[in-house]
Amino acid sequence: MTDGQQLSGRQLVALLVLMRLEVATIILPSVSCVDQPRESWVAALAGTLAAVPFGLLVAALARRFPGQTVVQFGRAMLGRLAGTFVAFVYVVFFFLIASSVSREVGEAYVASAMPETPWFAFAAVVLAVAAVAAASGIEVIGRAAELLVVAALALFITVLVLPLDMMRISNLLPVLERGLAPALPASLISFGLFGEMIAGWMLAPYLDYPHKMGKYLVSYVVISGVVLIAAILAVVAAFGPTANSRILPVYNLARNVSVARFLERVEMIPLAIWTFAAWVKIGLFLWVSAAAISQIAGLKDYRPLVFPLAFLAAAVSPVLHEDLFGLLDYLSWDNWPVYACTLQVTLLAVLWGAALLRGGGGKAGRSETKRAEGHARPGRGGTGQRPAKKGGHTPGN
Amino acid sequence: MLILAILVTASGCWSSKEIDVLAFATSAGVDRNAETDSPIVTVRIVKPEAIATGGQVGLSPERAFWTVSSEGRTVFEATRNLLQLSPKRIFGGHGRLLVIGEDAARQGVQAYLDFIDRDGETRRAVHMLIVRGETAQKFLEAEFELSPAADLGLETQLAGGRAGMGTIAVTLNEFLIALETPGLEPVASAAEIVVKIPGGIAGEVERSEVKSSPQVGGTAVFRGDRLVGWLDPLDTRGLMWVTGRVVSTVVVVPCPTGDGEDVTLEILKAKAKMEVDVRGDSPTVSVFVDVGAALAELEAYINPLDWPGSVDQLQALLADAVEGEIRSCLHKCQVELGADVFGFGAAIYRSSPAVWRRIEGSWDDMFPLVPVRISVRAEIRRSGVSGRSLRIR
Numbered sequence: 198m199t200d201g202q203q204l205s206g207r208q209l210v211a212l213l214v215l216m217r218l219e220v221a222t223i224i225l226p227s228v229s230c231v232d233q234p235r236e237s238w239v240a241a242l243a244g245t246l247a248a249v250p251f252g253l254l255v256a257a258l259a260r261r262f263p264g265q266t267v268v269q270f271g272r273a274m275l276g277r278l279a280g281t282f283v284a285f286v287y288v289v290f291f292f293l294i295a296s297s298v299s300r301e302v303g304e305a306y307v308a309s310a311m312p313e314t315p316w317f318a319f320a321a322v323v324l325a326v327a328a329v330a331a332a333s334g335i336e337v338i339g340r341a342a343e344l345l346v347v348a349a350l351a352l353f354i355t356v357l358v359l360p361l362d363m364m365r366i367s368n369l370l371p372v373l374e375r376g377l378a379p380a381l382p383a384s385l386i387s388f389g390l391f392g393e394m395i396a397g398w399m400l401a402p403y404l405d406y407p408h409k410m411g412k413y414l415v416s417y418v419v420i421s422g423v424v425l426i427a428a429i430l431a432v433v434a435a436f437g438p439t440a441n442s443r444i445l446p447v448y449n450l451a452r453n454v455s456v457a458r459f460l461e462r463v464e465m466i467p468l469a470i471w472t473f474a475a476w477v478k479i480g481l482f483l484w485v486s487a488a489a490i491s492q493i494a495g496l497k498d499y500r501p502l503v504f505p506l507a508f509l510a511a512a513v514s515p516v517l518h519e520d521l522f523g524l525l526d527y528l529s530w531d532n533w534p535v536y537a538c539t540l541q542v543t544l545l546a547v548l549w550g551a552a553l554l555r556g557g558g559g560k561a562g563r564s565e566t567k568r569a570e571g572h573a574r575p576g577r578g579g580t581g582q583r584p585a586k587k588g589g590h591t592p593g594n
Numbered sequence: 595m596l597i598l599a600i601l602v603t604a605s606g607c608w609s610s611k612e613i614d615v616l617a618f619a620t621s622a623g624v625d626r627n628a629e630t631d632s633p634i635v636t637v638r639i640v641k642p643e644a645i646a647t648g649g650q651v652g653l654s655p656e657r658a659f660w661t662v663s664s665e666g667r668t669v670f671e672a673t674r675n676l677l678q679l680s681p682k683r684i685f686g687g688h689g690r691l692l693v694i695g696e697d698a699a700r701q702g703v704q705a706y707l708d709f710i711d712r713d714g715e716t717r718r719a720v721h722m723l724i725v726r727g728e729t730a731q732k733f734l735e736a737e738f739e740l741s742p743a744a745d746l747g748l749e750t751q752l753a754g755g756r757a758g759m760g761t762i763a764v765t766l767n768e769f770l771i772a773l774e775t776p777g778l779e780p781v782a783s784a785a786e787i788v789v790k791i792p793g794g795i796a797g798e799v800e801r802s803e804v805k806s807s808p809q810v811g812g813t814a815v816f817r818g819d820r821l822v823g824w825l826d827p828l829d830t831r832g833l834m835w836v837t838g839r840v841v842s843t844v845v846v847v848p849c850p851t852g853d854g855e856d857v858t859l860e861i862l863k864a865k866a867k868m869e870v871d872v873r874g875d876s877p878t879v880s881v882f883v884d885v886g887a888a889l890a891e892l893e894a895y896i897n898p899l900d901w902p903g904s905v906d907q908l909q910a911l912l913a914d915a916v917e918g919e920i921r922s923c924l925h926k927c928q929v930e931l932g933a934d935v936f937g938f939g940a941a942i943y944r945s946s947p948a949v950w951r952r953i954e955g956s957w958d959d960m961f962p963l964v965p966v967r968i969s970v971r972a973e974i975r976r977s978g979v980s981g982r983s984l985r986i987r
Contacts (some may be wrong), residue, residue, distance in 0.1 A: 209791075308714065312714065363719075363765075363767060367937075367940070367944060368771065370944040371943060371944045371945070371947045374947035375947075435767070436767070437771035437773055437774065438770065438771060438774040438775055439767075439770050439773060439774050441752075442711075449718075452716045452717055452718075452803075453717050453719045453767065455719050455753075458750065458753060461715070463685075530700060
């Protein structure tokens with residue numbers, strides 16, 4: 198029941214970096230959903246630093262159960278009922294994000310470039326294309342991400358650097374005037390978004406070098422953290438105290454670029470970046486949801502689930518937030534970030550706790566893993582066989 | 595399936611705007627109707643055909659732009675009402691200047707600026723001008739001799755910092771940041787209309803002669819969002835020294851030979867640093883200005899090689915001149931206008947937020963009394979291609 202797909206480390210990092218930066222390119226909630234944008238970079242730094250040990254723990258857990266997804270090792274350690282519940286929570290988490298992201302993209306397009314178009318048009322298109330990618334397999338999405346992440350990052354950095362004449366360091370001072378504590382709740386925003394890396398628990402069986410997962414996750418945190426903090430600094434330096442009136446800070450920043458009266462109005466660059474990042478993120482999360490559901494339900498093939506999930510995500514997206522302000526409120530620290538951080542940390546703690554207590558997986562308890570389902574990857578139909586090289590999509594390969 | 599998908603996407607989108615139905619507004623102006631207190635929005639639309647043919651010396655007979663105005667209860671309503679007068683949809687994305695009439699500015703600009711900031715088409719990089727003694731509408735109807743589209747030319751000058759001595763360039767972004775920053779009052783460039791032929795502003799479609807020209811110089815000083823006064827060009831330069839905005843300007847100092855001649859020094863670089871001392875009961879401010887200049891013009895005979903002290907004397911004279919301009923500006927802003935356009939309050943806030951929170955409420959009273967220490971260091975680095983000046987034998 199394997200499908201012969203593999204993810205290289207670079208693809209994993211690319212996937213995760215785009216996943217993380219998608220929100221930053223569109224809304225940059227650390228700045229636009231926060232009271233004091235001047236201190237956001239401190240909060241983002243705190244979130245990034247906290248994400249590093251989190252990533253190491255996530256990777257270590259996956260390493261204990263080589264070739265298994267969270268559905269499998271969750272059920273193995275927690276028992277069928279509790280494990281299924283945990284897996285269900287996991288699926289819902291990612292499914293809702295996919296739906297929300299499609300809404301974000303739609304609203305962003307409407308607010309910026311095409312105000313007359315209903316946002317749903319964009320959301321539906323992105324979901325459709327992402328569904329096609331998800332149904333083609335994780336390697337497809339991974340390769341696409343790998344190809345374009347470098348360009349996306351380079352363009353993003355360019356957009357941050359071009360408006361240098363607008364930026365004033367005085368807009369960034371004073372630093373932490375009220376002390377560290379009031380700035381920290383906003384770090385939940387960054388941490389919650391970093392924590393989406395627990396998608397890695399479904400991706401782990403596909404890695405070509407599973408033992409390097411820790412390194413991959415740390416590189417993801419470092420790369421996206423650096424870019425994120427640079428973005429926050431750039432936006433706040435350019436817009437000063439008016440920064441949190443911007444709904445789309447990076448877009449607005451690019452709009453006002455004027456270099457030597459020649460290079461102006463490069464706002465289409467953030468548009469392109471966020472479209473692509475959103476597509477990758479939605480594709481990834483649709484895949485994660487479909488794959489996990491197929492494993493929970495014991496299905497042989499996850500692909501038939503992808504398009505129904507996409508439809509469902511499209512149907513849910515208008516309901517998820519009432520309007521754009523609802524979306525912004527959702528992303529401020531006391532809404533989704535609290536939920537996300539709690540979920541991520543709890544899942545990690547529960548699974549680790551079970552692993553330590555029941556001694557499951559890894560070097561200890563090898564017998565348990567054999568007893569549990571040894572089928573690693575979500576099936577694509579056909580008999581299971583582990584090919585030596587990357588295989589095609591034909592069943593039974 | 596594929597055909598359906600292509601059909602749906604290739605037919606164009608809801609928001610498509612073809613370029614030939616757009617009227618490009620290069621400048622916008624806001625005035626206030628004194629009787630009804632409603633905003634009058636004027637928009638200056640460029641006519642690309644007229645500019646294209648105006649490449650030769652002597653401008654084409656057709657005016658290269660068209661101004662249209664209308665009124666409404668709010669700025670957005672007034673802008674919408676413009677559509678009744680314009681056959682093409684007005685597109686604000688290429689705007690360069692935002693001009694506000696003096697009367698409107700005195701009443702407070704907050705109400706006018708929100709739409710401009712919120713609308714997705716306008717950019718924050720537009721330059722703000724306040725028209726002295728006239729309405730924005732009249733200003734937008736005036737034009738330059740040399741360039742058919744005055745505002746494009748103006749904006750190029752402003753952006754390059756070369757619009758003449760004592761002209762400050764302020765973008766909408768800077769203005770809004772200053773509005774929201776505690777301890778910093780916003781400023782904008784001041785503009786006037788120079789009437790060349792008395793009794794007229796400009797023709798409607800044809801241009802017979804240039805009847806009036808726009809002129810930018812000086813600064814409009816605000817307290818909060820209300821205009822409170824003006825700075826003349828020399829005081830504006832004082833402001834620019836302190837806020838580090840001097841790009842390229844010229845300072846004339848008396849010749850050290852003492853015979854009444856002048857020396858012109860071209861400023862190459864000017865940097866300023868503001869330090870705030872909050873110890874004790876009241877804060878004091880120190881301004882350090884570092885000026886690099888070039889010897890541009892000597893009216894009398896001086897040979898720096900023969901007279902080594904001449905350069906030192908010139909540097910001292912330059913430092914005095916700069917300090918004088920700063921003092922004059924300080925006096926005007928502190929005593930007469932009571933507006934902290936230098937950002938002393940903001941500097942206090944940045945260095946010690948706790949102190950600022952204490953004095954914030956009484957800053958309006960404290961600001962005029964703040965002692966300011968000015969220290970200018972001037973250095974003459976170059977002298978063109980001549981060393982000594984002309985000697986008559």
